[in-house]
Amino acid sequence: MGRGAMRGLEGWTVIDATGLVLGRMASVVAKRLLMGEHIAIVNAEKAVISGKKKAVVKRYKDRLQIGHYRKGPYWPRRPDRIVWRTIRGMLPRYKEKGKEALRRLKVFIGVPEELRGADTQTIPEASAQKLRCPYITVGELAREIGWRPPEEVR
Numbered sequence: 001m002g003r004g005a006m007r008g009l010e011g012w013t014v015i016d017a018t019g020l021v022l023g024r025m026a027s028v029v030a031k032r033l034l035m036g037e038h039i040a041i042v043n044a045e046k047a048v049i050s051g052k053k054k055a056v057v058k059r060y061k062d063r064l065q066i067g068h069y070r071k072g073p074y075w076p077r078r079p080d081r082i083v084w085r086t087i088r089g090m091l092p093r094y095k096e097k098g099k100e101a102l103r104r105l106k107v108f109i110g111v112p113e114e115l116r117g118a119d120t121q122t123i124p125e126a127s128a129q130k131l132r133c134p135y136i137t138v139g140e141l142a143r144e145i146g147w148r149p150p151e152e153v154r
Contacts (some may be wrong), residue, residue, distance in 0.1 A: 002031060005019060009114060011037040011104070016120040017047040022086055022138060024126035030090035033101035040106040045079035045139030048128045053057045057144045077147040079138045080107040109149075 013032075017025060025047060029039055049056050064075050076082050084107045092098035108115070128135060143149075 009040060009118075012040045012041050012106070014042060014115055014118045014120045015102070016043050016122055017041050017083065018043045018122075019128045020047050020123055020126040021128050021131065021135075022047045022049050022083065025036055025123055026083070026086045028126060029088050029125050030101070030128070033087075033091065033104050034097060038104045040084060040108065040115060042108050042111045042120065044083040044107050045109050045137065045142065046136045047079075047083060048131075048135040049138065049141060050084050050131055050133055050135045052134050056136050056141060060141060071088075077142055077145050078109070079142045080109045080149070082138055082142060083107050088139075 008083050015025075015029065025041075029041070032037060060075075064077075076085055084105065087105060087107075088102060093102060
């Protein structure tokens with residue numbers, strides 16, 4: 001996101017996605033967005049998806065149909081967009097309240113400069129510490145399905 005998108009983030013709730021289960025975090029965030037809260041999610045690549053790595057990657061690759069000619073729907077490969085798309089799926093996005101809620105959401109890879117000193121929250125009920133099964137981070141998944149971080153591109 002450019003600098004213009006970051007202007008005016010005072011008064012926003014900053015949630016650190018590190019070690020949070022993606023689906024559980026997304027449902028809590030969607031509910032809070034519908035209640036009128038402005039939310040910025042940082043460290044999106046560190047959220048986790050439960051399940052065996054091979055199974056999760058296969059499910060996403062099947063969705064992408066990598067290697068096949070296909071038009072839409074577009075499925076993101078970047079970690080921040082994967083998290084954003086998950087939350088979007090939990091909002092009534094064709095209704096005005098859903099559109100407004102989605103405008104109150106920002107998702108970032110890492111922690112942007114403007115949010116470095118901000119107080120971050122976590123969502124205890126979405127913690128991956130409770131998981132007793134294998135899991136994969138959104139960043140690892142993104143790399144498996146074709147995303148390359150900017151520092152690796154050079």
